[in-house]
Amino acid sequence: MAVWFVFVVPLVIMLFALFMERVETRLRHVAVQEDEVEQLLEDVRPDEVRALYGHGIGRALELFRLRRKGGRAARMRAQRVRQ
Incomplete structure (x- = not known):
């Protein structure tokens, strides 16, 4: 079971970082x-x-x-x- 966490947690963090990069790019154009x-x-x-x-x-x-x-x-x- 711990082996799954070793693979899943970094993958989830990487996907979250990619998602937040897209959000930041959109906000950069709207920001003052x-x-x-x-x-x-x-x-x-x-x-x-x-x-x-x-x-x-x-x-x-x-x-x-x-x-x-x-x-x-x-x-x-x-x-x-x-x-």
Whole structure:
């Protein structure tokens, strides 16, 4: 009986490690990046502060990303008009 434990326990640990690696890979893409938080805190607007206080960092970063994308789109439109 002890021989089975010698073979089964390392196999179970290895399978668990592979499973956790997959979970970690998926979470890495969803997780908040440190530089985004720093940018948010350096250039925060009142609506983002309210979202941070009321709904957490996820909603505040969502608003921040939308503002940044909107800013880029507006700059691109302005450049097209100038050309």
